[in-house]
Amino acid sequence: MVKYTPSIVVAGIAAALMGCQDNGPQKEKVTIEKNPYPSTYKAVPSRSTLITNATVLTGTGDKIEQGDVFIVDGKIQQVGKDLSVTADTTIDAQGKWVTPGIIDVHSHLGAYPSPSVESHSDGNEIVNPNTSQVWVEHSVWPQDPGFNRAREGGITTLQILPGSANLFGGRGVTLKNVPAPTMQAMKFPDAPYGLKMACGENPKRVYGSKGVAPYTRMGNMAGYREAWIEAGEYKRAWEQYEAEYAAGLNPDAPKRDIKLDTLRGVLDGEILIHNHCYKAEEMAMMIDLSKEFGYHAGTFHHGIEAYKVADLLAENGNCAALWPDWWGFKMEAYDMVQENVAIVDAVKNSCAVVHSDSGTTIQRLNHEASKVMNTANQSGFNISEQHAIKWITANAAKSLGIQDKTGSLELGKQADVVIWNTNPFSVYSQAEQVFIDGGKVYDRNDEKYQAVSDFMLGQK
Amino acid sequence: MKTMKLAMITSALLAHSAAFAEVTAITNATLHTATAEGVIEGATLLIENGKIKAINPNNINADVTIDASGKIITPGFIGSMNQLGLVEVGAVAASRDAGDDAAGIDFDASTAFNPRSSLIAYARKGGVTQNLVTPWGGKSEFAGLGFVVDLSGTFDSVTDRQSALVIHLGAKSEGSRAKSLDNVVKKLASHQEKQNKKDDKDKAKPTAEEQVLTQVLAGEMPVIASVSRASDILEVIKVKEQFGLDLIIKGANDAVLVADELAKANVPVILSAVSNLPSSFDSMHASLDNAGKLEKAGVKVILSIGGDGSHNVYQLRFDAGIAVANGMSHAGALKAITANPAAALGIDGGVIEVGKRADIVMWSADPFEFSTTIDKIWINGEEVSTESRHDKLRDRYTTDSDMPRAYTK
Numbered sequence: 082m083v084k085y086t087p088s089i090v091v092a093g094i095a096a097a098l099m100g101c102q103d104n105g106p107q108k109e110k111v112t113i114e115k116n117p118y119p120s121t122y123k124a125v126p127s128r129s130t131l132i133t134n135a136t137v138l139t140g141t142g143d144k145i146e147q148g149d150v151f152i153v154d155g156k157i158q159q160v161g162k163d164l165s166v167t168a169d170t171t172i173d174a175q176g177k178w179v180t181p182g183i184i185d186v187h188s189h190l191g192a193y194p195s196p197s198v199e200s201h202s203d204g205n206e207i208v209n210p211n212t213s214q215v216w217v218e219h220s221v222w223p224q225d226p227g228f229n230r231a232r233e234g235g236i237t238t239l240q241i242l243p244g245s246a247n248l249f250g251g252r253g254v255t256l257k258n259v260p261a262p263t264m265q266a267m268k269f270p271d272a273p274y275g276l277k278m279a280c281g282e283n284p285k286r287v288y289g290s291k292g293v294a295p296y297t298r299m300g301n302m303a304g305y306r307e308a309w310i311e312a313g314e315y316k317r318a319w320e321q322y323e324a325e326y327a328a329g330l331n332p333d334a335p336k337r338d339i340k341l342d343t344l345r346g347v348l349d350g351e352i353l354i355h356n357h358c359y360k361a362e363e364m365a366m367m368i369d370l371s372k373e374f375g376y377h378a379g380t381f382h383h384g385i386e387a388y389k390v391a392d393l394l395a396e397n398g399n400c401a402a403l404w405p406d407w408w409g410f411k412m413e414a415y416d417m418v419q420e421n422v423a424i425v426d427a428v429k430n431s432c433a434v435v436h437s438d439s440g441t442t443i444q445r446l447n448h449e450a451s452k453v454m455n456t457a458n459q460s461g462f463n464i465s466e467q468h469a470i471k472w473i474t475a476n477a478a479k480s481l482g483i484q485d486k487t488g489s490l491e492l493g494k495q496a497d498v499v500i501w502n503t504n505p506f507s508v509y510s511q512a513e514q515v516f517i518d519g520g521k522v523y524d525r526n527d528e529k530y531q532a533v534s535d536f537m538l539g540q541k
Numbered sequence: 542m543k544t545m546k547l548a549m550i551t552s553a554l555l556a557h558s559a560a561f562a563e564v565t566a567i568t569n570a571t572l573h574t575a576t577a578e579g580v581i582e583g584a585t586l587l588i589e590n591g592k593i594k595a596i597n598p599n600n601i602n603a604d605v606t607i608d609a610s611g612k613i614i615t616p617g618f619i620g621s622m623n624q625l626g627l628v629e630v631g632a633v634a635a636s637r638d639a640g641d642d643a644a645g646i647d648f649d650a651s652t653a654f655n656p657r658s659s660l661i662a663y664a665r666k667g668g669v670t671q672n673l674v675t676p677w678g679g680k681s682e683f684a685g686l687g688f689v690v691d692l693s694g695t696f697d698s699v700t701d702r703q704s705a706l707v708i709h710l711g712a713k714s715e716g717s718r719a720k721s722l723d724n725v726v727k728k729l730a731s732h733q734e735k736q737n738k739k740d741d742k743d744k745a746k747p748t749a750e751e752q753v754l755t756q757v758l759a760g761e762m763p764v765i766a767s768v769s770r771a772s773d774i775l776e777v778i779k780v781k782e783q784f785g786l787d788l789i790i791k792g793a794n795d796a797v798l799v800a801d802e803l804a805k806a807n808v809p810v811i812l813s814a815v816s817n818l819p820s821s822f823d824s825m826h827a828s829l830d831n832a833g834k835l836e837k838a839g840v841k842v843i844l845s846i847g848g849d850g851s852h853n854v855y856q857l858r859f860d861a862g863i864a865v866a867n868g869m870s871h872a873g874a875l876k877a878i879t880a881n882p883a884a885a886l887g888i889d890g891g892v893i894e895v896g897k898r899a900d901i902v903m904w905s906a907d908p909f910e911f912s913t914t915i916d917k918i919w920i921n922g923e924e925v926s927t928e929s930r931h932d933k934l935r936d937r938y939t940t941d942s943d944m945p946r947a948y949t950k
Contacts, residue, residue, distance in 0.1 A: 195818040195819045195820050196819050196820055196821050196822060196824075197820055197821065198821070226818065226819055227818055230817060230818060282632070388934075388935075388938050389938055391938075406853070406855075406856070407849075407852075407853070408852055408931075409629070409630055409631060409659075409660065409849070409851075409852040410630070410631035410632060410849055410852065411630060411631060411632035411633070412630050412632065412633055414630075415630055416934055417931060418931050418932075418934050418935040418938070419931060419935070420935050420939070424935075424938060424939060440818050441815055441816075441817075441818065441847070441848070444815075444817075445815075445863070448859070448863075448911070451911040451912075452859075452911055454911075455911045455912050459914055460932075460935060460939075461939075506911065506912075507910065507911070507912075508859055508862030508863060508865075508866065508909050508910050508911055509862060509865065509866040509910075510866070511866055536819075537819065537825070540819075540825045
């Protein structure tokens with residue numbers, strides 16, 4: 082949150098007083114509704130549930146052998162061994178593993194859904210390098226069969242982001258992965274919005290090839306800076322309006338601009354940056370850019386070269402959301418190392434996240450984390466399962482600003498829980514039962530809990 | 542001049558034979574043969590001159606003996622349907638050679654194969670020793686010729702330049718799929734007609750395209766048809782029967798609907814084990830359990846990496862594991878990345894059998910599991926490394942130094 086010193090506010094009021102003609106009764110104050118498409122999410126019905134005798138990875142770095150998890154009223158009530166509690170339902174999870182629900186911070190489900198037909202290609206407003214005015218939630222098709230596939234892989238929460246063709250791609254939205262007829266009914270209550278930004282090749286290729294800025298990486302930087310300058314002016318104008326109004330004056334409200342509303346939300350610390358950014362030198366510049374304009378640079382997504390600036394990311398409190406092994410599809414993805422996540426993670430105060438950006442790998446983020454853990458351990462790291470699970474649970478929740486609500490099995494957290502048939506770091510592992518807010522939303526062995534999209538229903 | 546040439550050849554032969562003269566014995570091995578022999582415990586495997594010389598011989602007379610106690614030995618894995626060696630960076634046009642607008646039946650991209658590509662060493666990390674490289678093609682439904690390479694990284698990596706004819710059928714963004722199929726049928730029919738004509742003057746000098754079609758019609762060169770919808774697969778099977786093609790179906794997302802027909806027609810299927818989204822109306826039955834269902838129906842399944850299969854072919858073993866988790870047998874999944882592609886594409890290798898090419902991988906444990914590592918890997922009987930530039934980068938950024946990292950090499 083950027084705060085303005087009193088002297089600036091006073092100067093603003095003084096300037097306004099001199100220029101203000103209308104001293105009559107105050108008009109109704111213009112306020113900006115920050116949540117015009119509110120969540121209508123309701124958890125599926127749940128009963129108090131006790132899961133017993135499982136190997137529990139808590140998401141806080143602990144592993145409990147023969148552990149129990151007790152869920153009451155959709156919340157984690159207790160985690161430990163030999164809990165003596167009474168539950169409506171008891172699940173004997175002997176031989177099975179339990180983890181927090183898996184969180185993917187980078188998905189395009191619903192916006193680039195299956196089938197990938199033109200009519201559903203709603204993920205990127207590729208008409209201007211700055212489309213901060215678009216909200217990807219307005220593109221989400223809740224019937225995307227990919228949501229169901231992801232849930233069958235243990236995904237309970239996911240952030241949908243717009244695409245990366247633009248310097249500013251628009252707002253992302255965090256969803257609870259429940260089957261629902263509307264986006265609002267999936268919307269994660271009280272999760273902050275994200276703003277998608279993109280570095281590097283994509284914006285300059287898309288717009289440069291049209292003869293429009295940016296044409297180069299320096300053009301990218303100029304585009305961000307110009308936008309933040311405008312956003313700063315917009316923020317000041319509204320703050321001035323609010324201050325004058327509060328002082329009993331009758332000022333005219335600034336002209337509303339939904340593009341700048343979003344950027345201002347970032348400057349106010351209410352909207353979190355999610356920045357598609359592959360290269361070390363670009364991440365370093367994006368951090369400086371954020372300091373230049375007084376916001377936090379947020380999470381770097383895809384960060385193929387994050388390992389080259391791991392210290393810098395940790396020092397500045399940036400999460401890095403990464404793949405275990407994608408590479409080579411473009412020049413900025415050439416310097417991949419399979420230990421990228423592990424190298425970022427090894428620094429004190431780091432926030433390493435494994436993400437998918439894929440309707441396929443979102444179904445197996447546990448496998449994606451396993452690839453990193455195993456490859457890294459083979460080259461000298463010493464990463465445990467209870468630690469690696471954080472990359473797809475607690476750290477992901479932190480990246481999305483919902484770490485106080487989900488991402489670990491701790492007292493009072495939302496009971497987003499997965500029961501796995503075996504160690505989730507095994508290639509043979511599968512999610513057997515998935516719970517969101519304590520309600521069972523998937524059961525591999527019970528068709529009653531296997532959701533089918535409207536689109537797939539009755540297809541032959 | 543002649544003498545010099547001979548000297549060069551001799552020295553080259555010597556360099557080769559120095560390595561090849563050795564007999565390597567791998568002892569106490571658990572051999573996953575990918576043949577009817579199944580798994581052989583406590584076995585000894587002899588390698589000589591790039592070939593598997595013996596399994597459990599009476600006498601072990603080896604230059605090098607490797608104790609494989611507790612290890613698992615498999616054939617090297619075989620990738621397929623990717624552009625390994627034809628693309629370095631996907632979005633860098635000048636590093637791509639897999640497609641050309643003018644590509645057609647006789648498009649042979651094997652001359653563009655780069656064995657020094659950084660993708661090759663990386664692919665070896667997954668135990669991949671051979672690969673069917675396929676062109677993207679161009680505007681025609683005939684994409685061109687697939688060719689087989691080994692992953693030794695040497696300049697003689699291409700082992701067969703004309704391994705299969707690749708055609709693209711099914712859903713189109715413009716026009717009708719019926720027209721594509723019709724083009725293929727007419728092309729085959731017209732060549733067949735020409736062949737049947739007696740005393741055709743042109744017969745003596747067949748064009749490159751005609752040479753390919755002749756092999757195709759003789760059933761000597763497999764035809765890989767990319768197609769997913771069940772009704773399309775049945776149409777292509779009809780074409781196979783009409784012309785006697787050696788047909789392989791690739792993509793095959795809805796192949797489960799016609800599994801019995803595929804088995805009966807003896808048509809192998811190349812698919813991605815993780816393709817389970819209805820990405821188009823041709824793929825409404827894509828599912829993780831398709832590989833296992835096809836196996837049970839008696840279809841020869843070949844697993845291949847979907848999406849960017851060139852940079853990611855090392856993941857083949859993980860996809861095999863996922864297929865097993867979803868109903869395929871472990872032995873079947875191993876065959877799907879070894880014996881089955883070898884048999885379908887006429888590749889020497891893919892099995893542990895006397896006389897076969899010695900592409901061998903020694904694993905610390907179950908080759909499909911994430912925690913398993915490669916202890917040793919041989920291509921054509923020679924031990925090769927799994928190190929790639931990715932490891933160099935990792936080491937550079939995890940090694941402390943007072944100097945800038947550019948000095949860490």
